[in-house]
Amino acid sequence: MSHTELPKLILASSSPRRQELIQSLGLPYIIRVSDADETVEQKITPAELVELLSMRKATTVRDMLKGTAEQGVIIGSDTVVVFQGEVLGKPVDENDAFRMLKMLQGQTHEVYSGVACVDTGSSEEGNAGADDTTHIGDLIRYRIQVKSPEGRPAVIVGHSVSKVTFRPMSDEEIRAYIQTREPMDKAGSYGVQGIGAVFIEKIEGDFYSIMGLPLNLLNQMLLRFGISSLKRV
Template sequence: MSTPNQPRLILASSSPRRQELIQSFGLPYIIRVSDADETVDAKVSPSELVEILSIRKASTVRDMLEAQDQDGIIIGSDTVVVYNDEVLGKPADEQDAFRMLQALQGNTHQVYSGVACVDAETGKQVVSHSVTHVRMKPMSDEQILRYIATGEPKDKAGSYAIQGIGATIVSGIDGDYFTVVGLPLSLLSDLLLTFDIQVL
């Protein structure tokens, strides 16, 4: 459980990747999955989009918590891939994954990850985002289909996972690796300082 000067973290995500990353902080944490509505006005920018959804996920979990559980800092996060001004979320099906990967191969795209921290007790909140540029190798249609056949793209923004076999199709990045994975740890540690939580 949390100590008086170090509140527990409440991760508002079912993502195994984000859960692994939050563990690396070595702080007490629990998981509370958010079922937040992810519908957002199409006119918002990618940075606004990930910040809106990060706050919404954390706030939804705050509303779900029982009174006796309102102790800790809720962390919401959202990640999107952007190429040629198109926001690429999770693919609807294998055909959609193929469309995304065919567009991304041989090109540079951007990954935006938003992070929101909400005090479960007071409702105080901070939110920010980071962006990383990712270069993807040129791929043949056959290579794309083989990657899709691994099953890895199906629940990933942009239809790939840099921390999985998808690492073999990325030739380089400019920015924070963990932004691409889905939880920018450096940014999160800065936001937690707002609540007097020091990771180091």
């Protein structure tokens, strides 16, 4: 990647919400959808899960672009909803969506969002180690996982945690919400940026993390690559 011009961002996602958020940074970007396998066999923490899947999405696109002229920083992201230790993914059907929303109503749950930034020219060699972990407040952290031979960051991965409290919801409200179809393609069966917002009592953390792409975390990671949404040279 040339360091004489602003690197291009390559979003490894087909999510309209993530595309909308990446566009808000005002930086040049393209979409290259990852077909990464998202199954995870081993038992790991939610933080490890979203970081693993974010990395898998980004490195899959990196491998896909090898031998092409497309260069830049690939961004992979993954989000899960966690309630009392159970990871809630996208509902398999309406009954599953009802089950999740029934659990979440009147309660507080966590949303974990992972982000991986991977230089298209990076490799798996040169692990920087855990000592490179950076904390942003209490709920956000990232680490440089791989450095280039010149010592620049090549692979950075991290995650943020947000807490969401739902007001009590009746069964009728839950069923009516499911009928809007909004819950059916979203982790935890709700969309914070859509109709689901009417059920949210309070949020602690990054709103955009709950949408699926923590802009606070992403911005800090991109700065390590010399990319700033405030300085476009």
